[in-house]
Amino acid sequence: MTLFTNNDSLFSNSLSPFEEAIAYELLWTKDKASFKSISELFSSSPKGRPSSFVTQEMIEDFKDTFRKLFFNDKLDYKFNFLINSTIDYPLKLRDAKEPIEALYYSGNLDYIDSKCISIVGTRNPSPEGLVRTRKITKLLVKEDFTIVSGLAQGVDTMAHKTAIENGGRTISVIGTPLNQVYPKENKDLQIFIAKNHLLISQIPFYRYSLQNPKSNRFFFPERNKTMSALSLGTIIIEASETSGTLTQARAALHQGRKLFILNSCFENKNITWPARFEKMGAIRVNDIKDILDAI
Template sequence: MSMRLALNDSGPALAPISPRRELGAYEALWLEKGATFKTLADRFALDAEALPSDFVPAQLAEQCAAEVMAKLKKAGVHQFGVRIHHAGDYPAKLRDARHPVELLYYRGAWEITETRCVAVVGSREASPDGIRRAERLARELVDRDFTVVSGLAKGVDSAAHRGAIARGGRTISVVGTPLGSCYPKENADLQEVIARDHLLISQVPVLRYAKQAPQHNRLFFPERNVTMSALTEGTIIVEAGDTSGTLTQARAALHQGRKLFILDNCFQRTDITWPARFEAEGAVRVKTPDDIWSALG
């Protein structure tokens, strides 16, 4: 098991940062009663320089870290990295999220985050047209040297990842489970390919996820959409219903000052109202692919 971590690029760190201790402390904070991305972000907002280990006794951090290592190893994850706020290679753009995360787990090539990235997202129960559109968009993004980012869900997400891989491009998956889990199960092989050849990112605490009921773990999915938006220049929505988690990402993109693109077919549906609402807030209605390319410059 290796953990890669560069120290702050702006000069030597005042004290060496232990990735193991920070991940253990992060996990311990998540085990506190009532912990959410918001409560953690609020706590760190009060001390701009704080690390997770500033709030957790060293012994407890070590105990949690050992538990995480054991769980991930048991799940077949033998190599992974972490990115910690205040330590090198943590993307500054993630601080644009409403409740920024202090620590991310990853497998694969972290440097892909430094390329130009665009998210392609949409319904899990995608129509055959939606699948084709997602695959075509992924191919066109790859041809223009963009990295395709999505969430590894059924439907549009999977089609976007597969389209990018088939075209020989780069893809990043931001998942709503810990690194050692996969949802949906049928995407386990695709998740492994992305972790091996591309980049898989999770902000989900391993121990909290293991300890709480599945219905509570569902709340991690919309939160990963916020991170996905923050990592990218823009989000393209292929299709989505009025209650889709994709709309969490749409709201996040506008809040973060990212571009939001909505394909024209969404506006033509009579059973949903969200496309017009987001267009009024600044989203781009995509009638031809050039609407995307000109907005992205």
């Protein structure tokens, strides 16, 4: 049975979001499936949905397998599924080089339409980096920005917590499926965001469950591209030369988003990336006014 049928006659408006999610998961069962290959598949059929590329028989055969992953009683929040071409799908995601065609979420989807800005950085920030994260997040919340980050240790965690503590909105775009928690110590924070703010993932449940941690780590840089697309701009607090944060920096510039780099990064003589990105159009930040003026 051929997986990729590319037959629009298979598309049915009567399919439920759950069945469309199953179809999306089936697209990931192809050996070399990637966000790039799936994006190219949908480009060949712009009006298609996941169910456009699989048969109803395949969906039925896969239901029990996916149901066990999707309906998770270990986490106290429900999973929802959103696909391109539906009214709630955020059009700003189309600015990505390889735009995602579907995403899972839990929480208040209206946050996507608010004034979003990403705050990202290393998992091992300096004490000064944490202070800067807390200060800049608090100021942006006061300006009614929704804080977007990736729920990783370090800068991400501080950004989310500070936004919450100051009565702001926060969106977490994670590098695992919604039924997983990483890092483990952020379980309570992830659940809180899913129930009271917005938790997003583009990572397929089934494919992730089959792969080892080494293979699954490649999903993390992909979510950075989505974080950038959802945001008016990205602020980098601290990052090493090999940090995954730089994936988001490149994505922001490609997507026509603002890229902000704290001046303290330029003062770090151990890294060279700030100067490179400044030449490409990044904005050096000495004060919150530098961000507000640019946006």
